[in-house]
Amino acid sequence: MAVACRFGSLPVLSTVVVASLVLAGCGSVGNRSDEEKLGYKPQEREIQSAKDQVNDISSRLLDLMGVKGKVTEPSAAVNFCETVDPDLQKYYAIHHPWSVYDLEAGTFGQAMENLRRALPEHGWKITKDGETNSIARNPEIIAVNKKSRHTITVEWAKERSGDLKQIIAVDVSSRCYRAPEGTDISEEK
Template sequence: MTDNSSDVPSAGTSTSSAAADELERVSSGIHDLIGVRGKTSDSRATVTECSGKDPDKYFRVLHPWSFSPASPGDLGVAMQRLKEALPKHGWKIVEYGPDTSRNKNLRLTADNDAKRAGVHIVQMAKDNPPMLSVDVVSGCYQVPDGQEVEHF
């Protein structure tokens, strides 16, 4: 899911807290696909704006987290498992390959139309400790009539 407002699908109507809970469940499903032991950062979803839309009525949810495998050698295994497993669970990989950074980090971007969500994963092999940086983002929600976007 890109940040270009014309490319961001509608995710329907929801309160911010319900949408955040749903996106954290999507994140948990992605985490379950990693399949190697390791440590996951403790982070919560946050509310962001829908580019070009009224911030009092529309919002997106972002859930950033990271995963550090128990064994640094399992980092590539974790990324490969995600590359293979995501499409089997409704995700369409739209980008996969090294980025333009000096470290040539491996990047994977996938969208799931049914879940109205996208994921951007960066394999940071040269970091200490090596880790996967994961950003799960929702489509653009509209709050129900009479409600306001909660920012957290």
């Protein structure tokens, strides 16, 4: 199938670009909107509200693990929306890396198994349940929340170099949001 688009008076009849022309539209090749680049329309959202939601997700994940131990302290923070705004002018995402270690109750294996069972019951779709692509081949679960579209990566770092103790490392990330008009995103970082 050949598609003919006109740019000025020059016809374009290349089957190599047909797929991109059909998907992007003849007039927008190379000039895609932010929404087209992301594949969705970013919701306008106050930064603190987005941070609070990610912190809440992290807290619920710890509860779902069903173990007690020490937890790293940093809370969720603003991150770049690399695809459309690496300079943090209009769009942002929220990122929360944290870990649990020095368990006082339960085991690391039990925590991972509890997540495997509980995540689908709480609106998460597990997209990967296997090993990391590292030399250590540690157990890893990756999931997406069906409603909020947040993603989580949970790694049981049981094989660590040196004398480092086992930990479960968690990374919670949001989709990109559009900051309300007048928000200086760089001040929130």
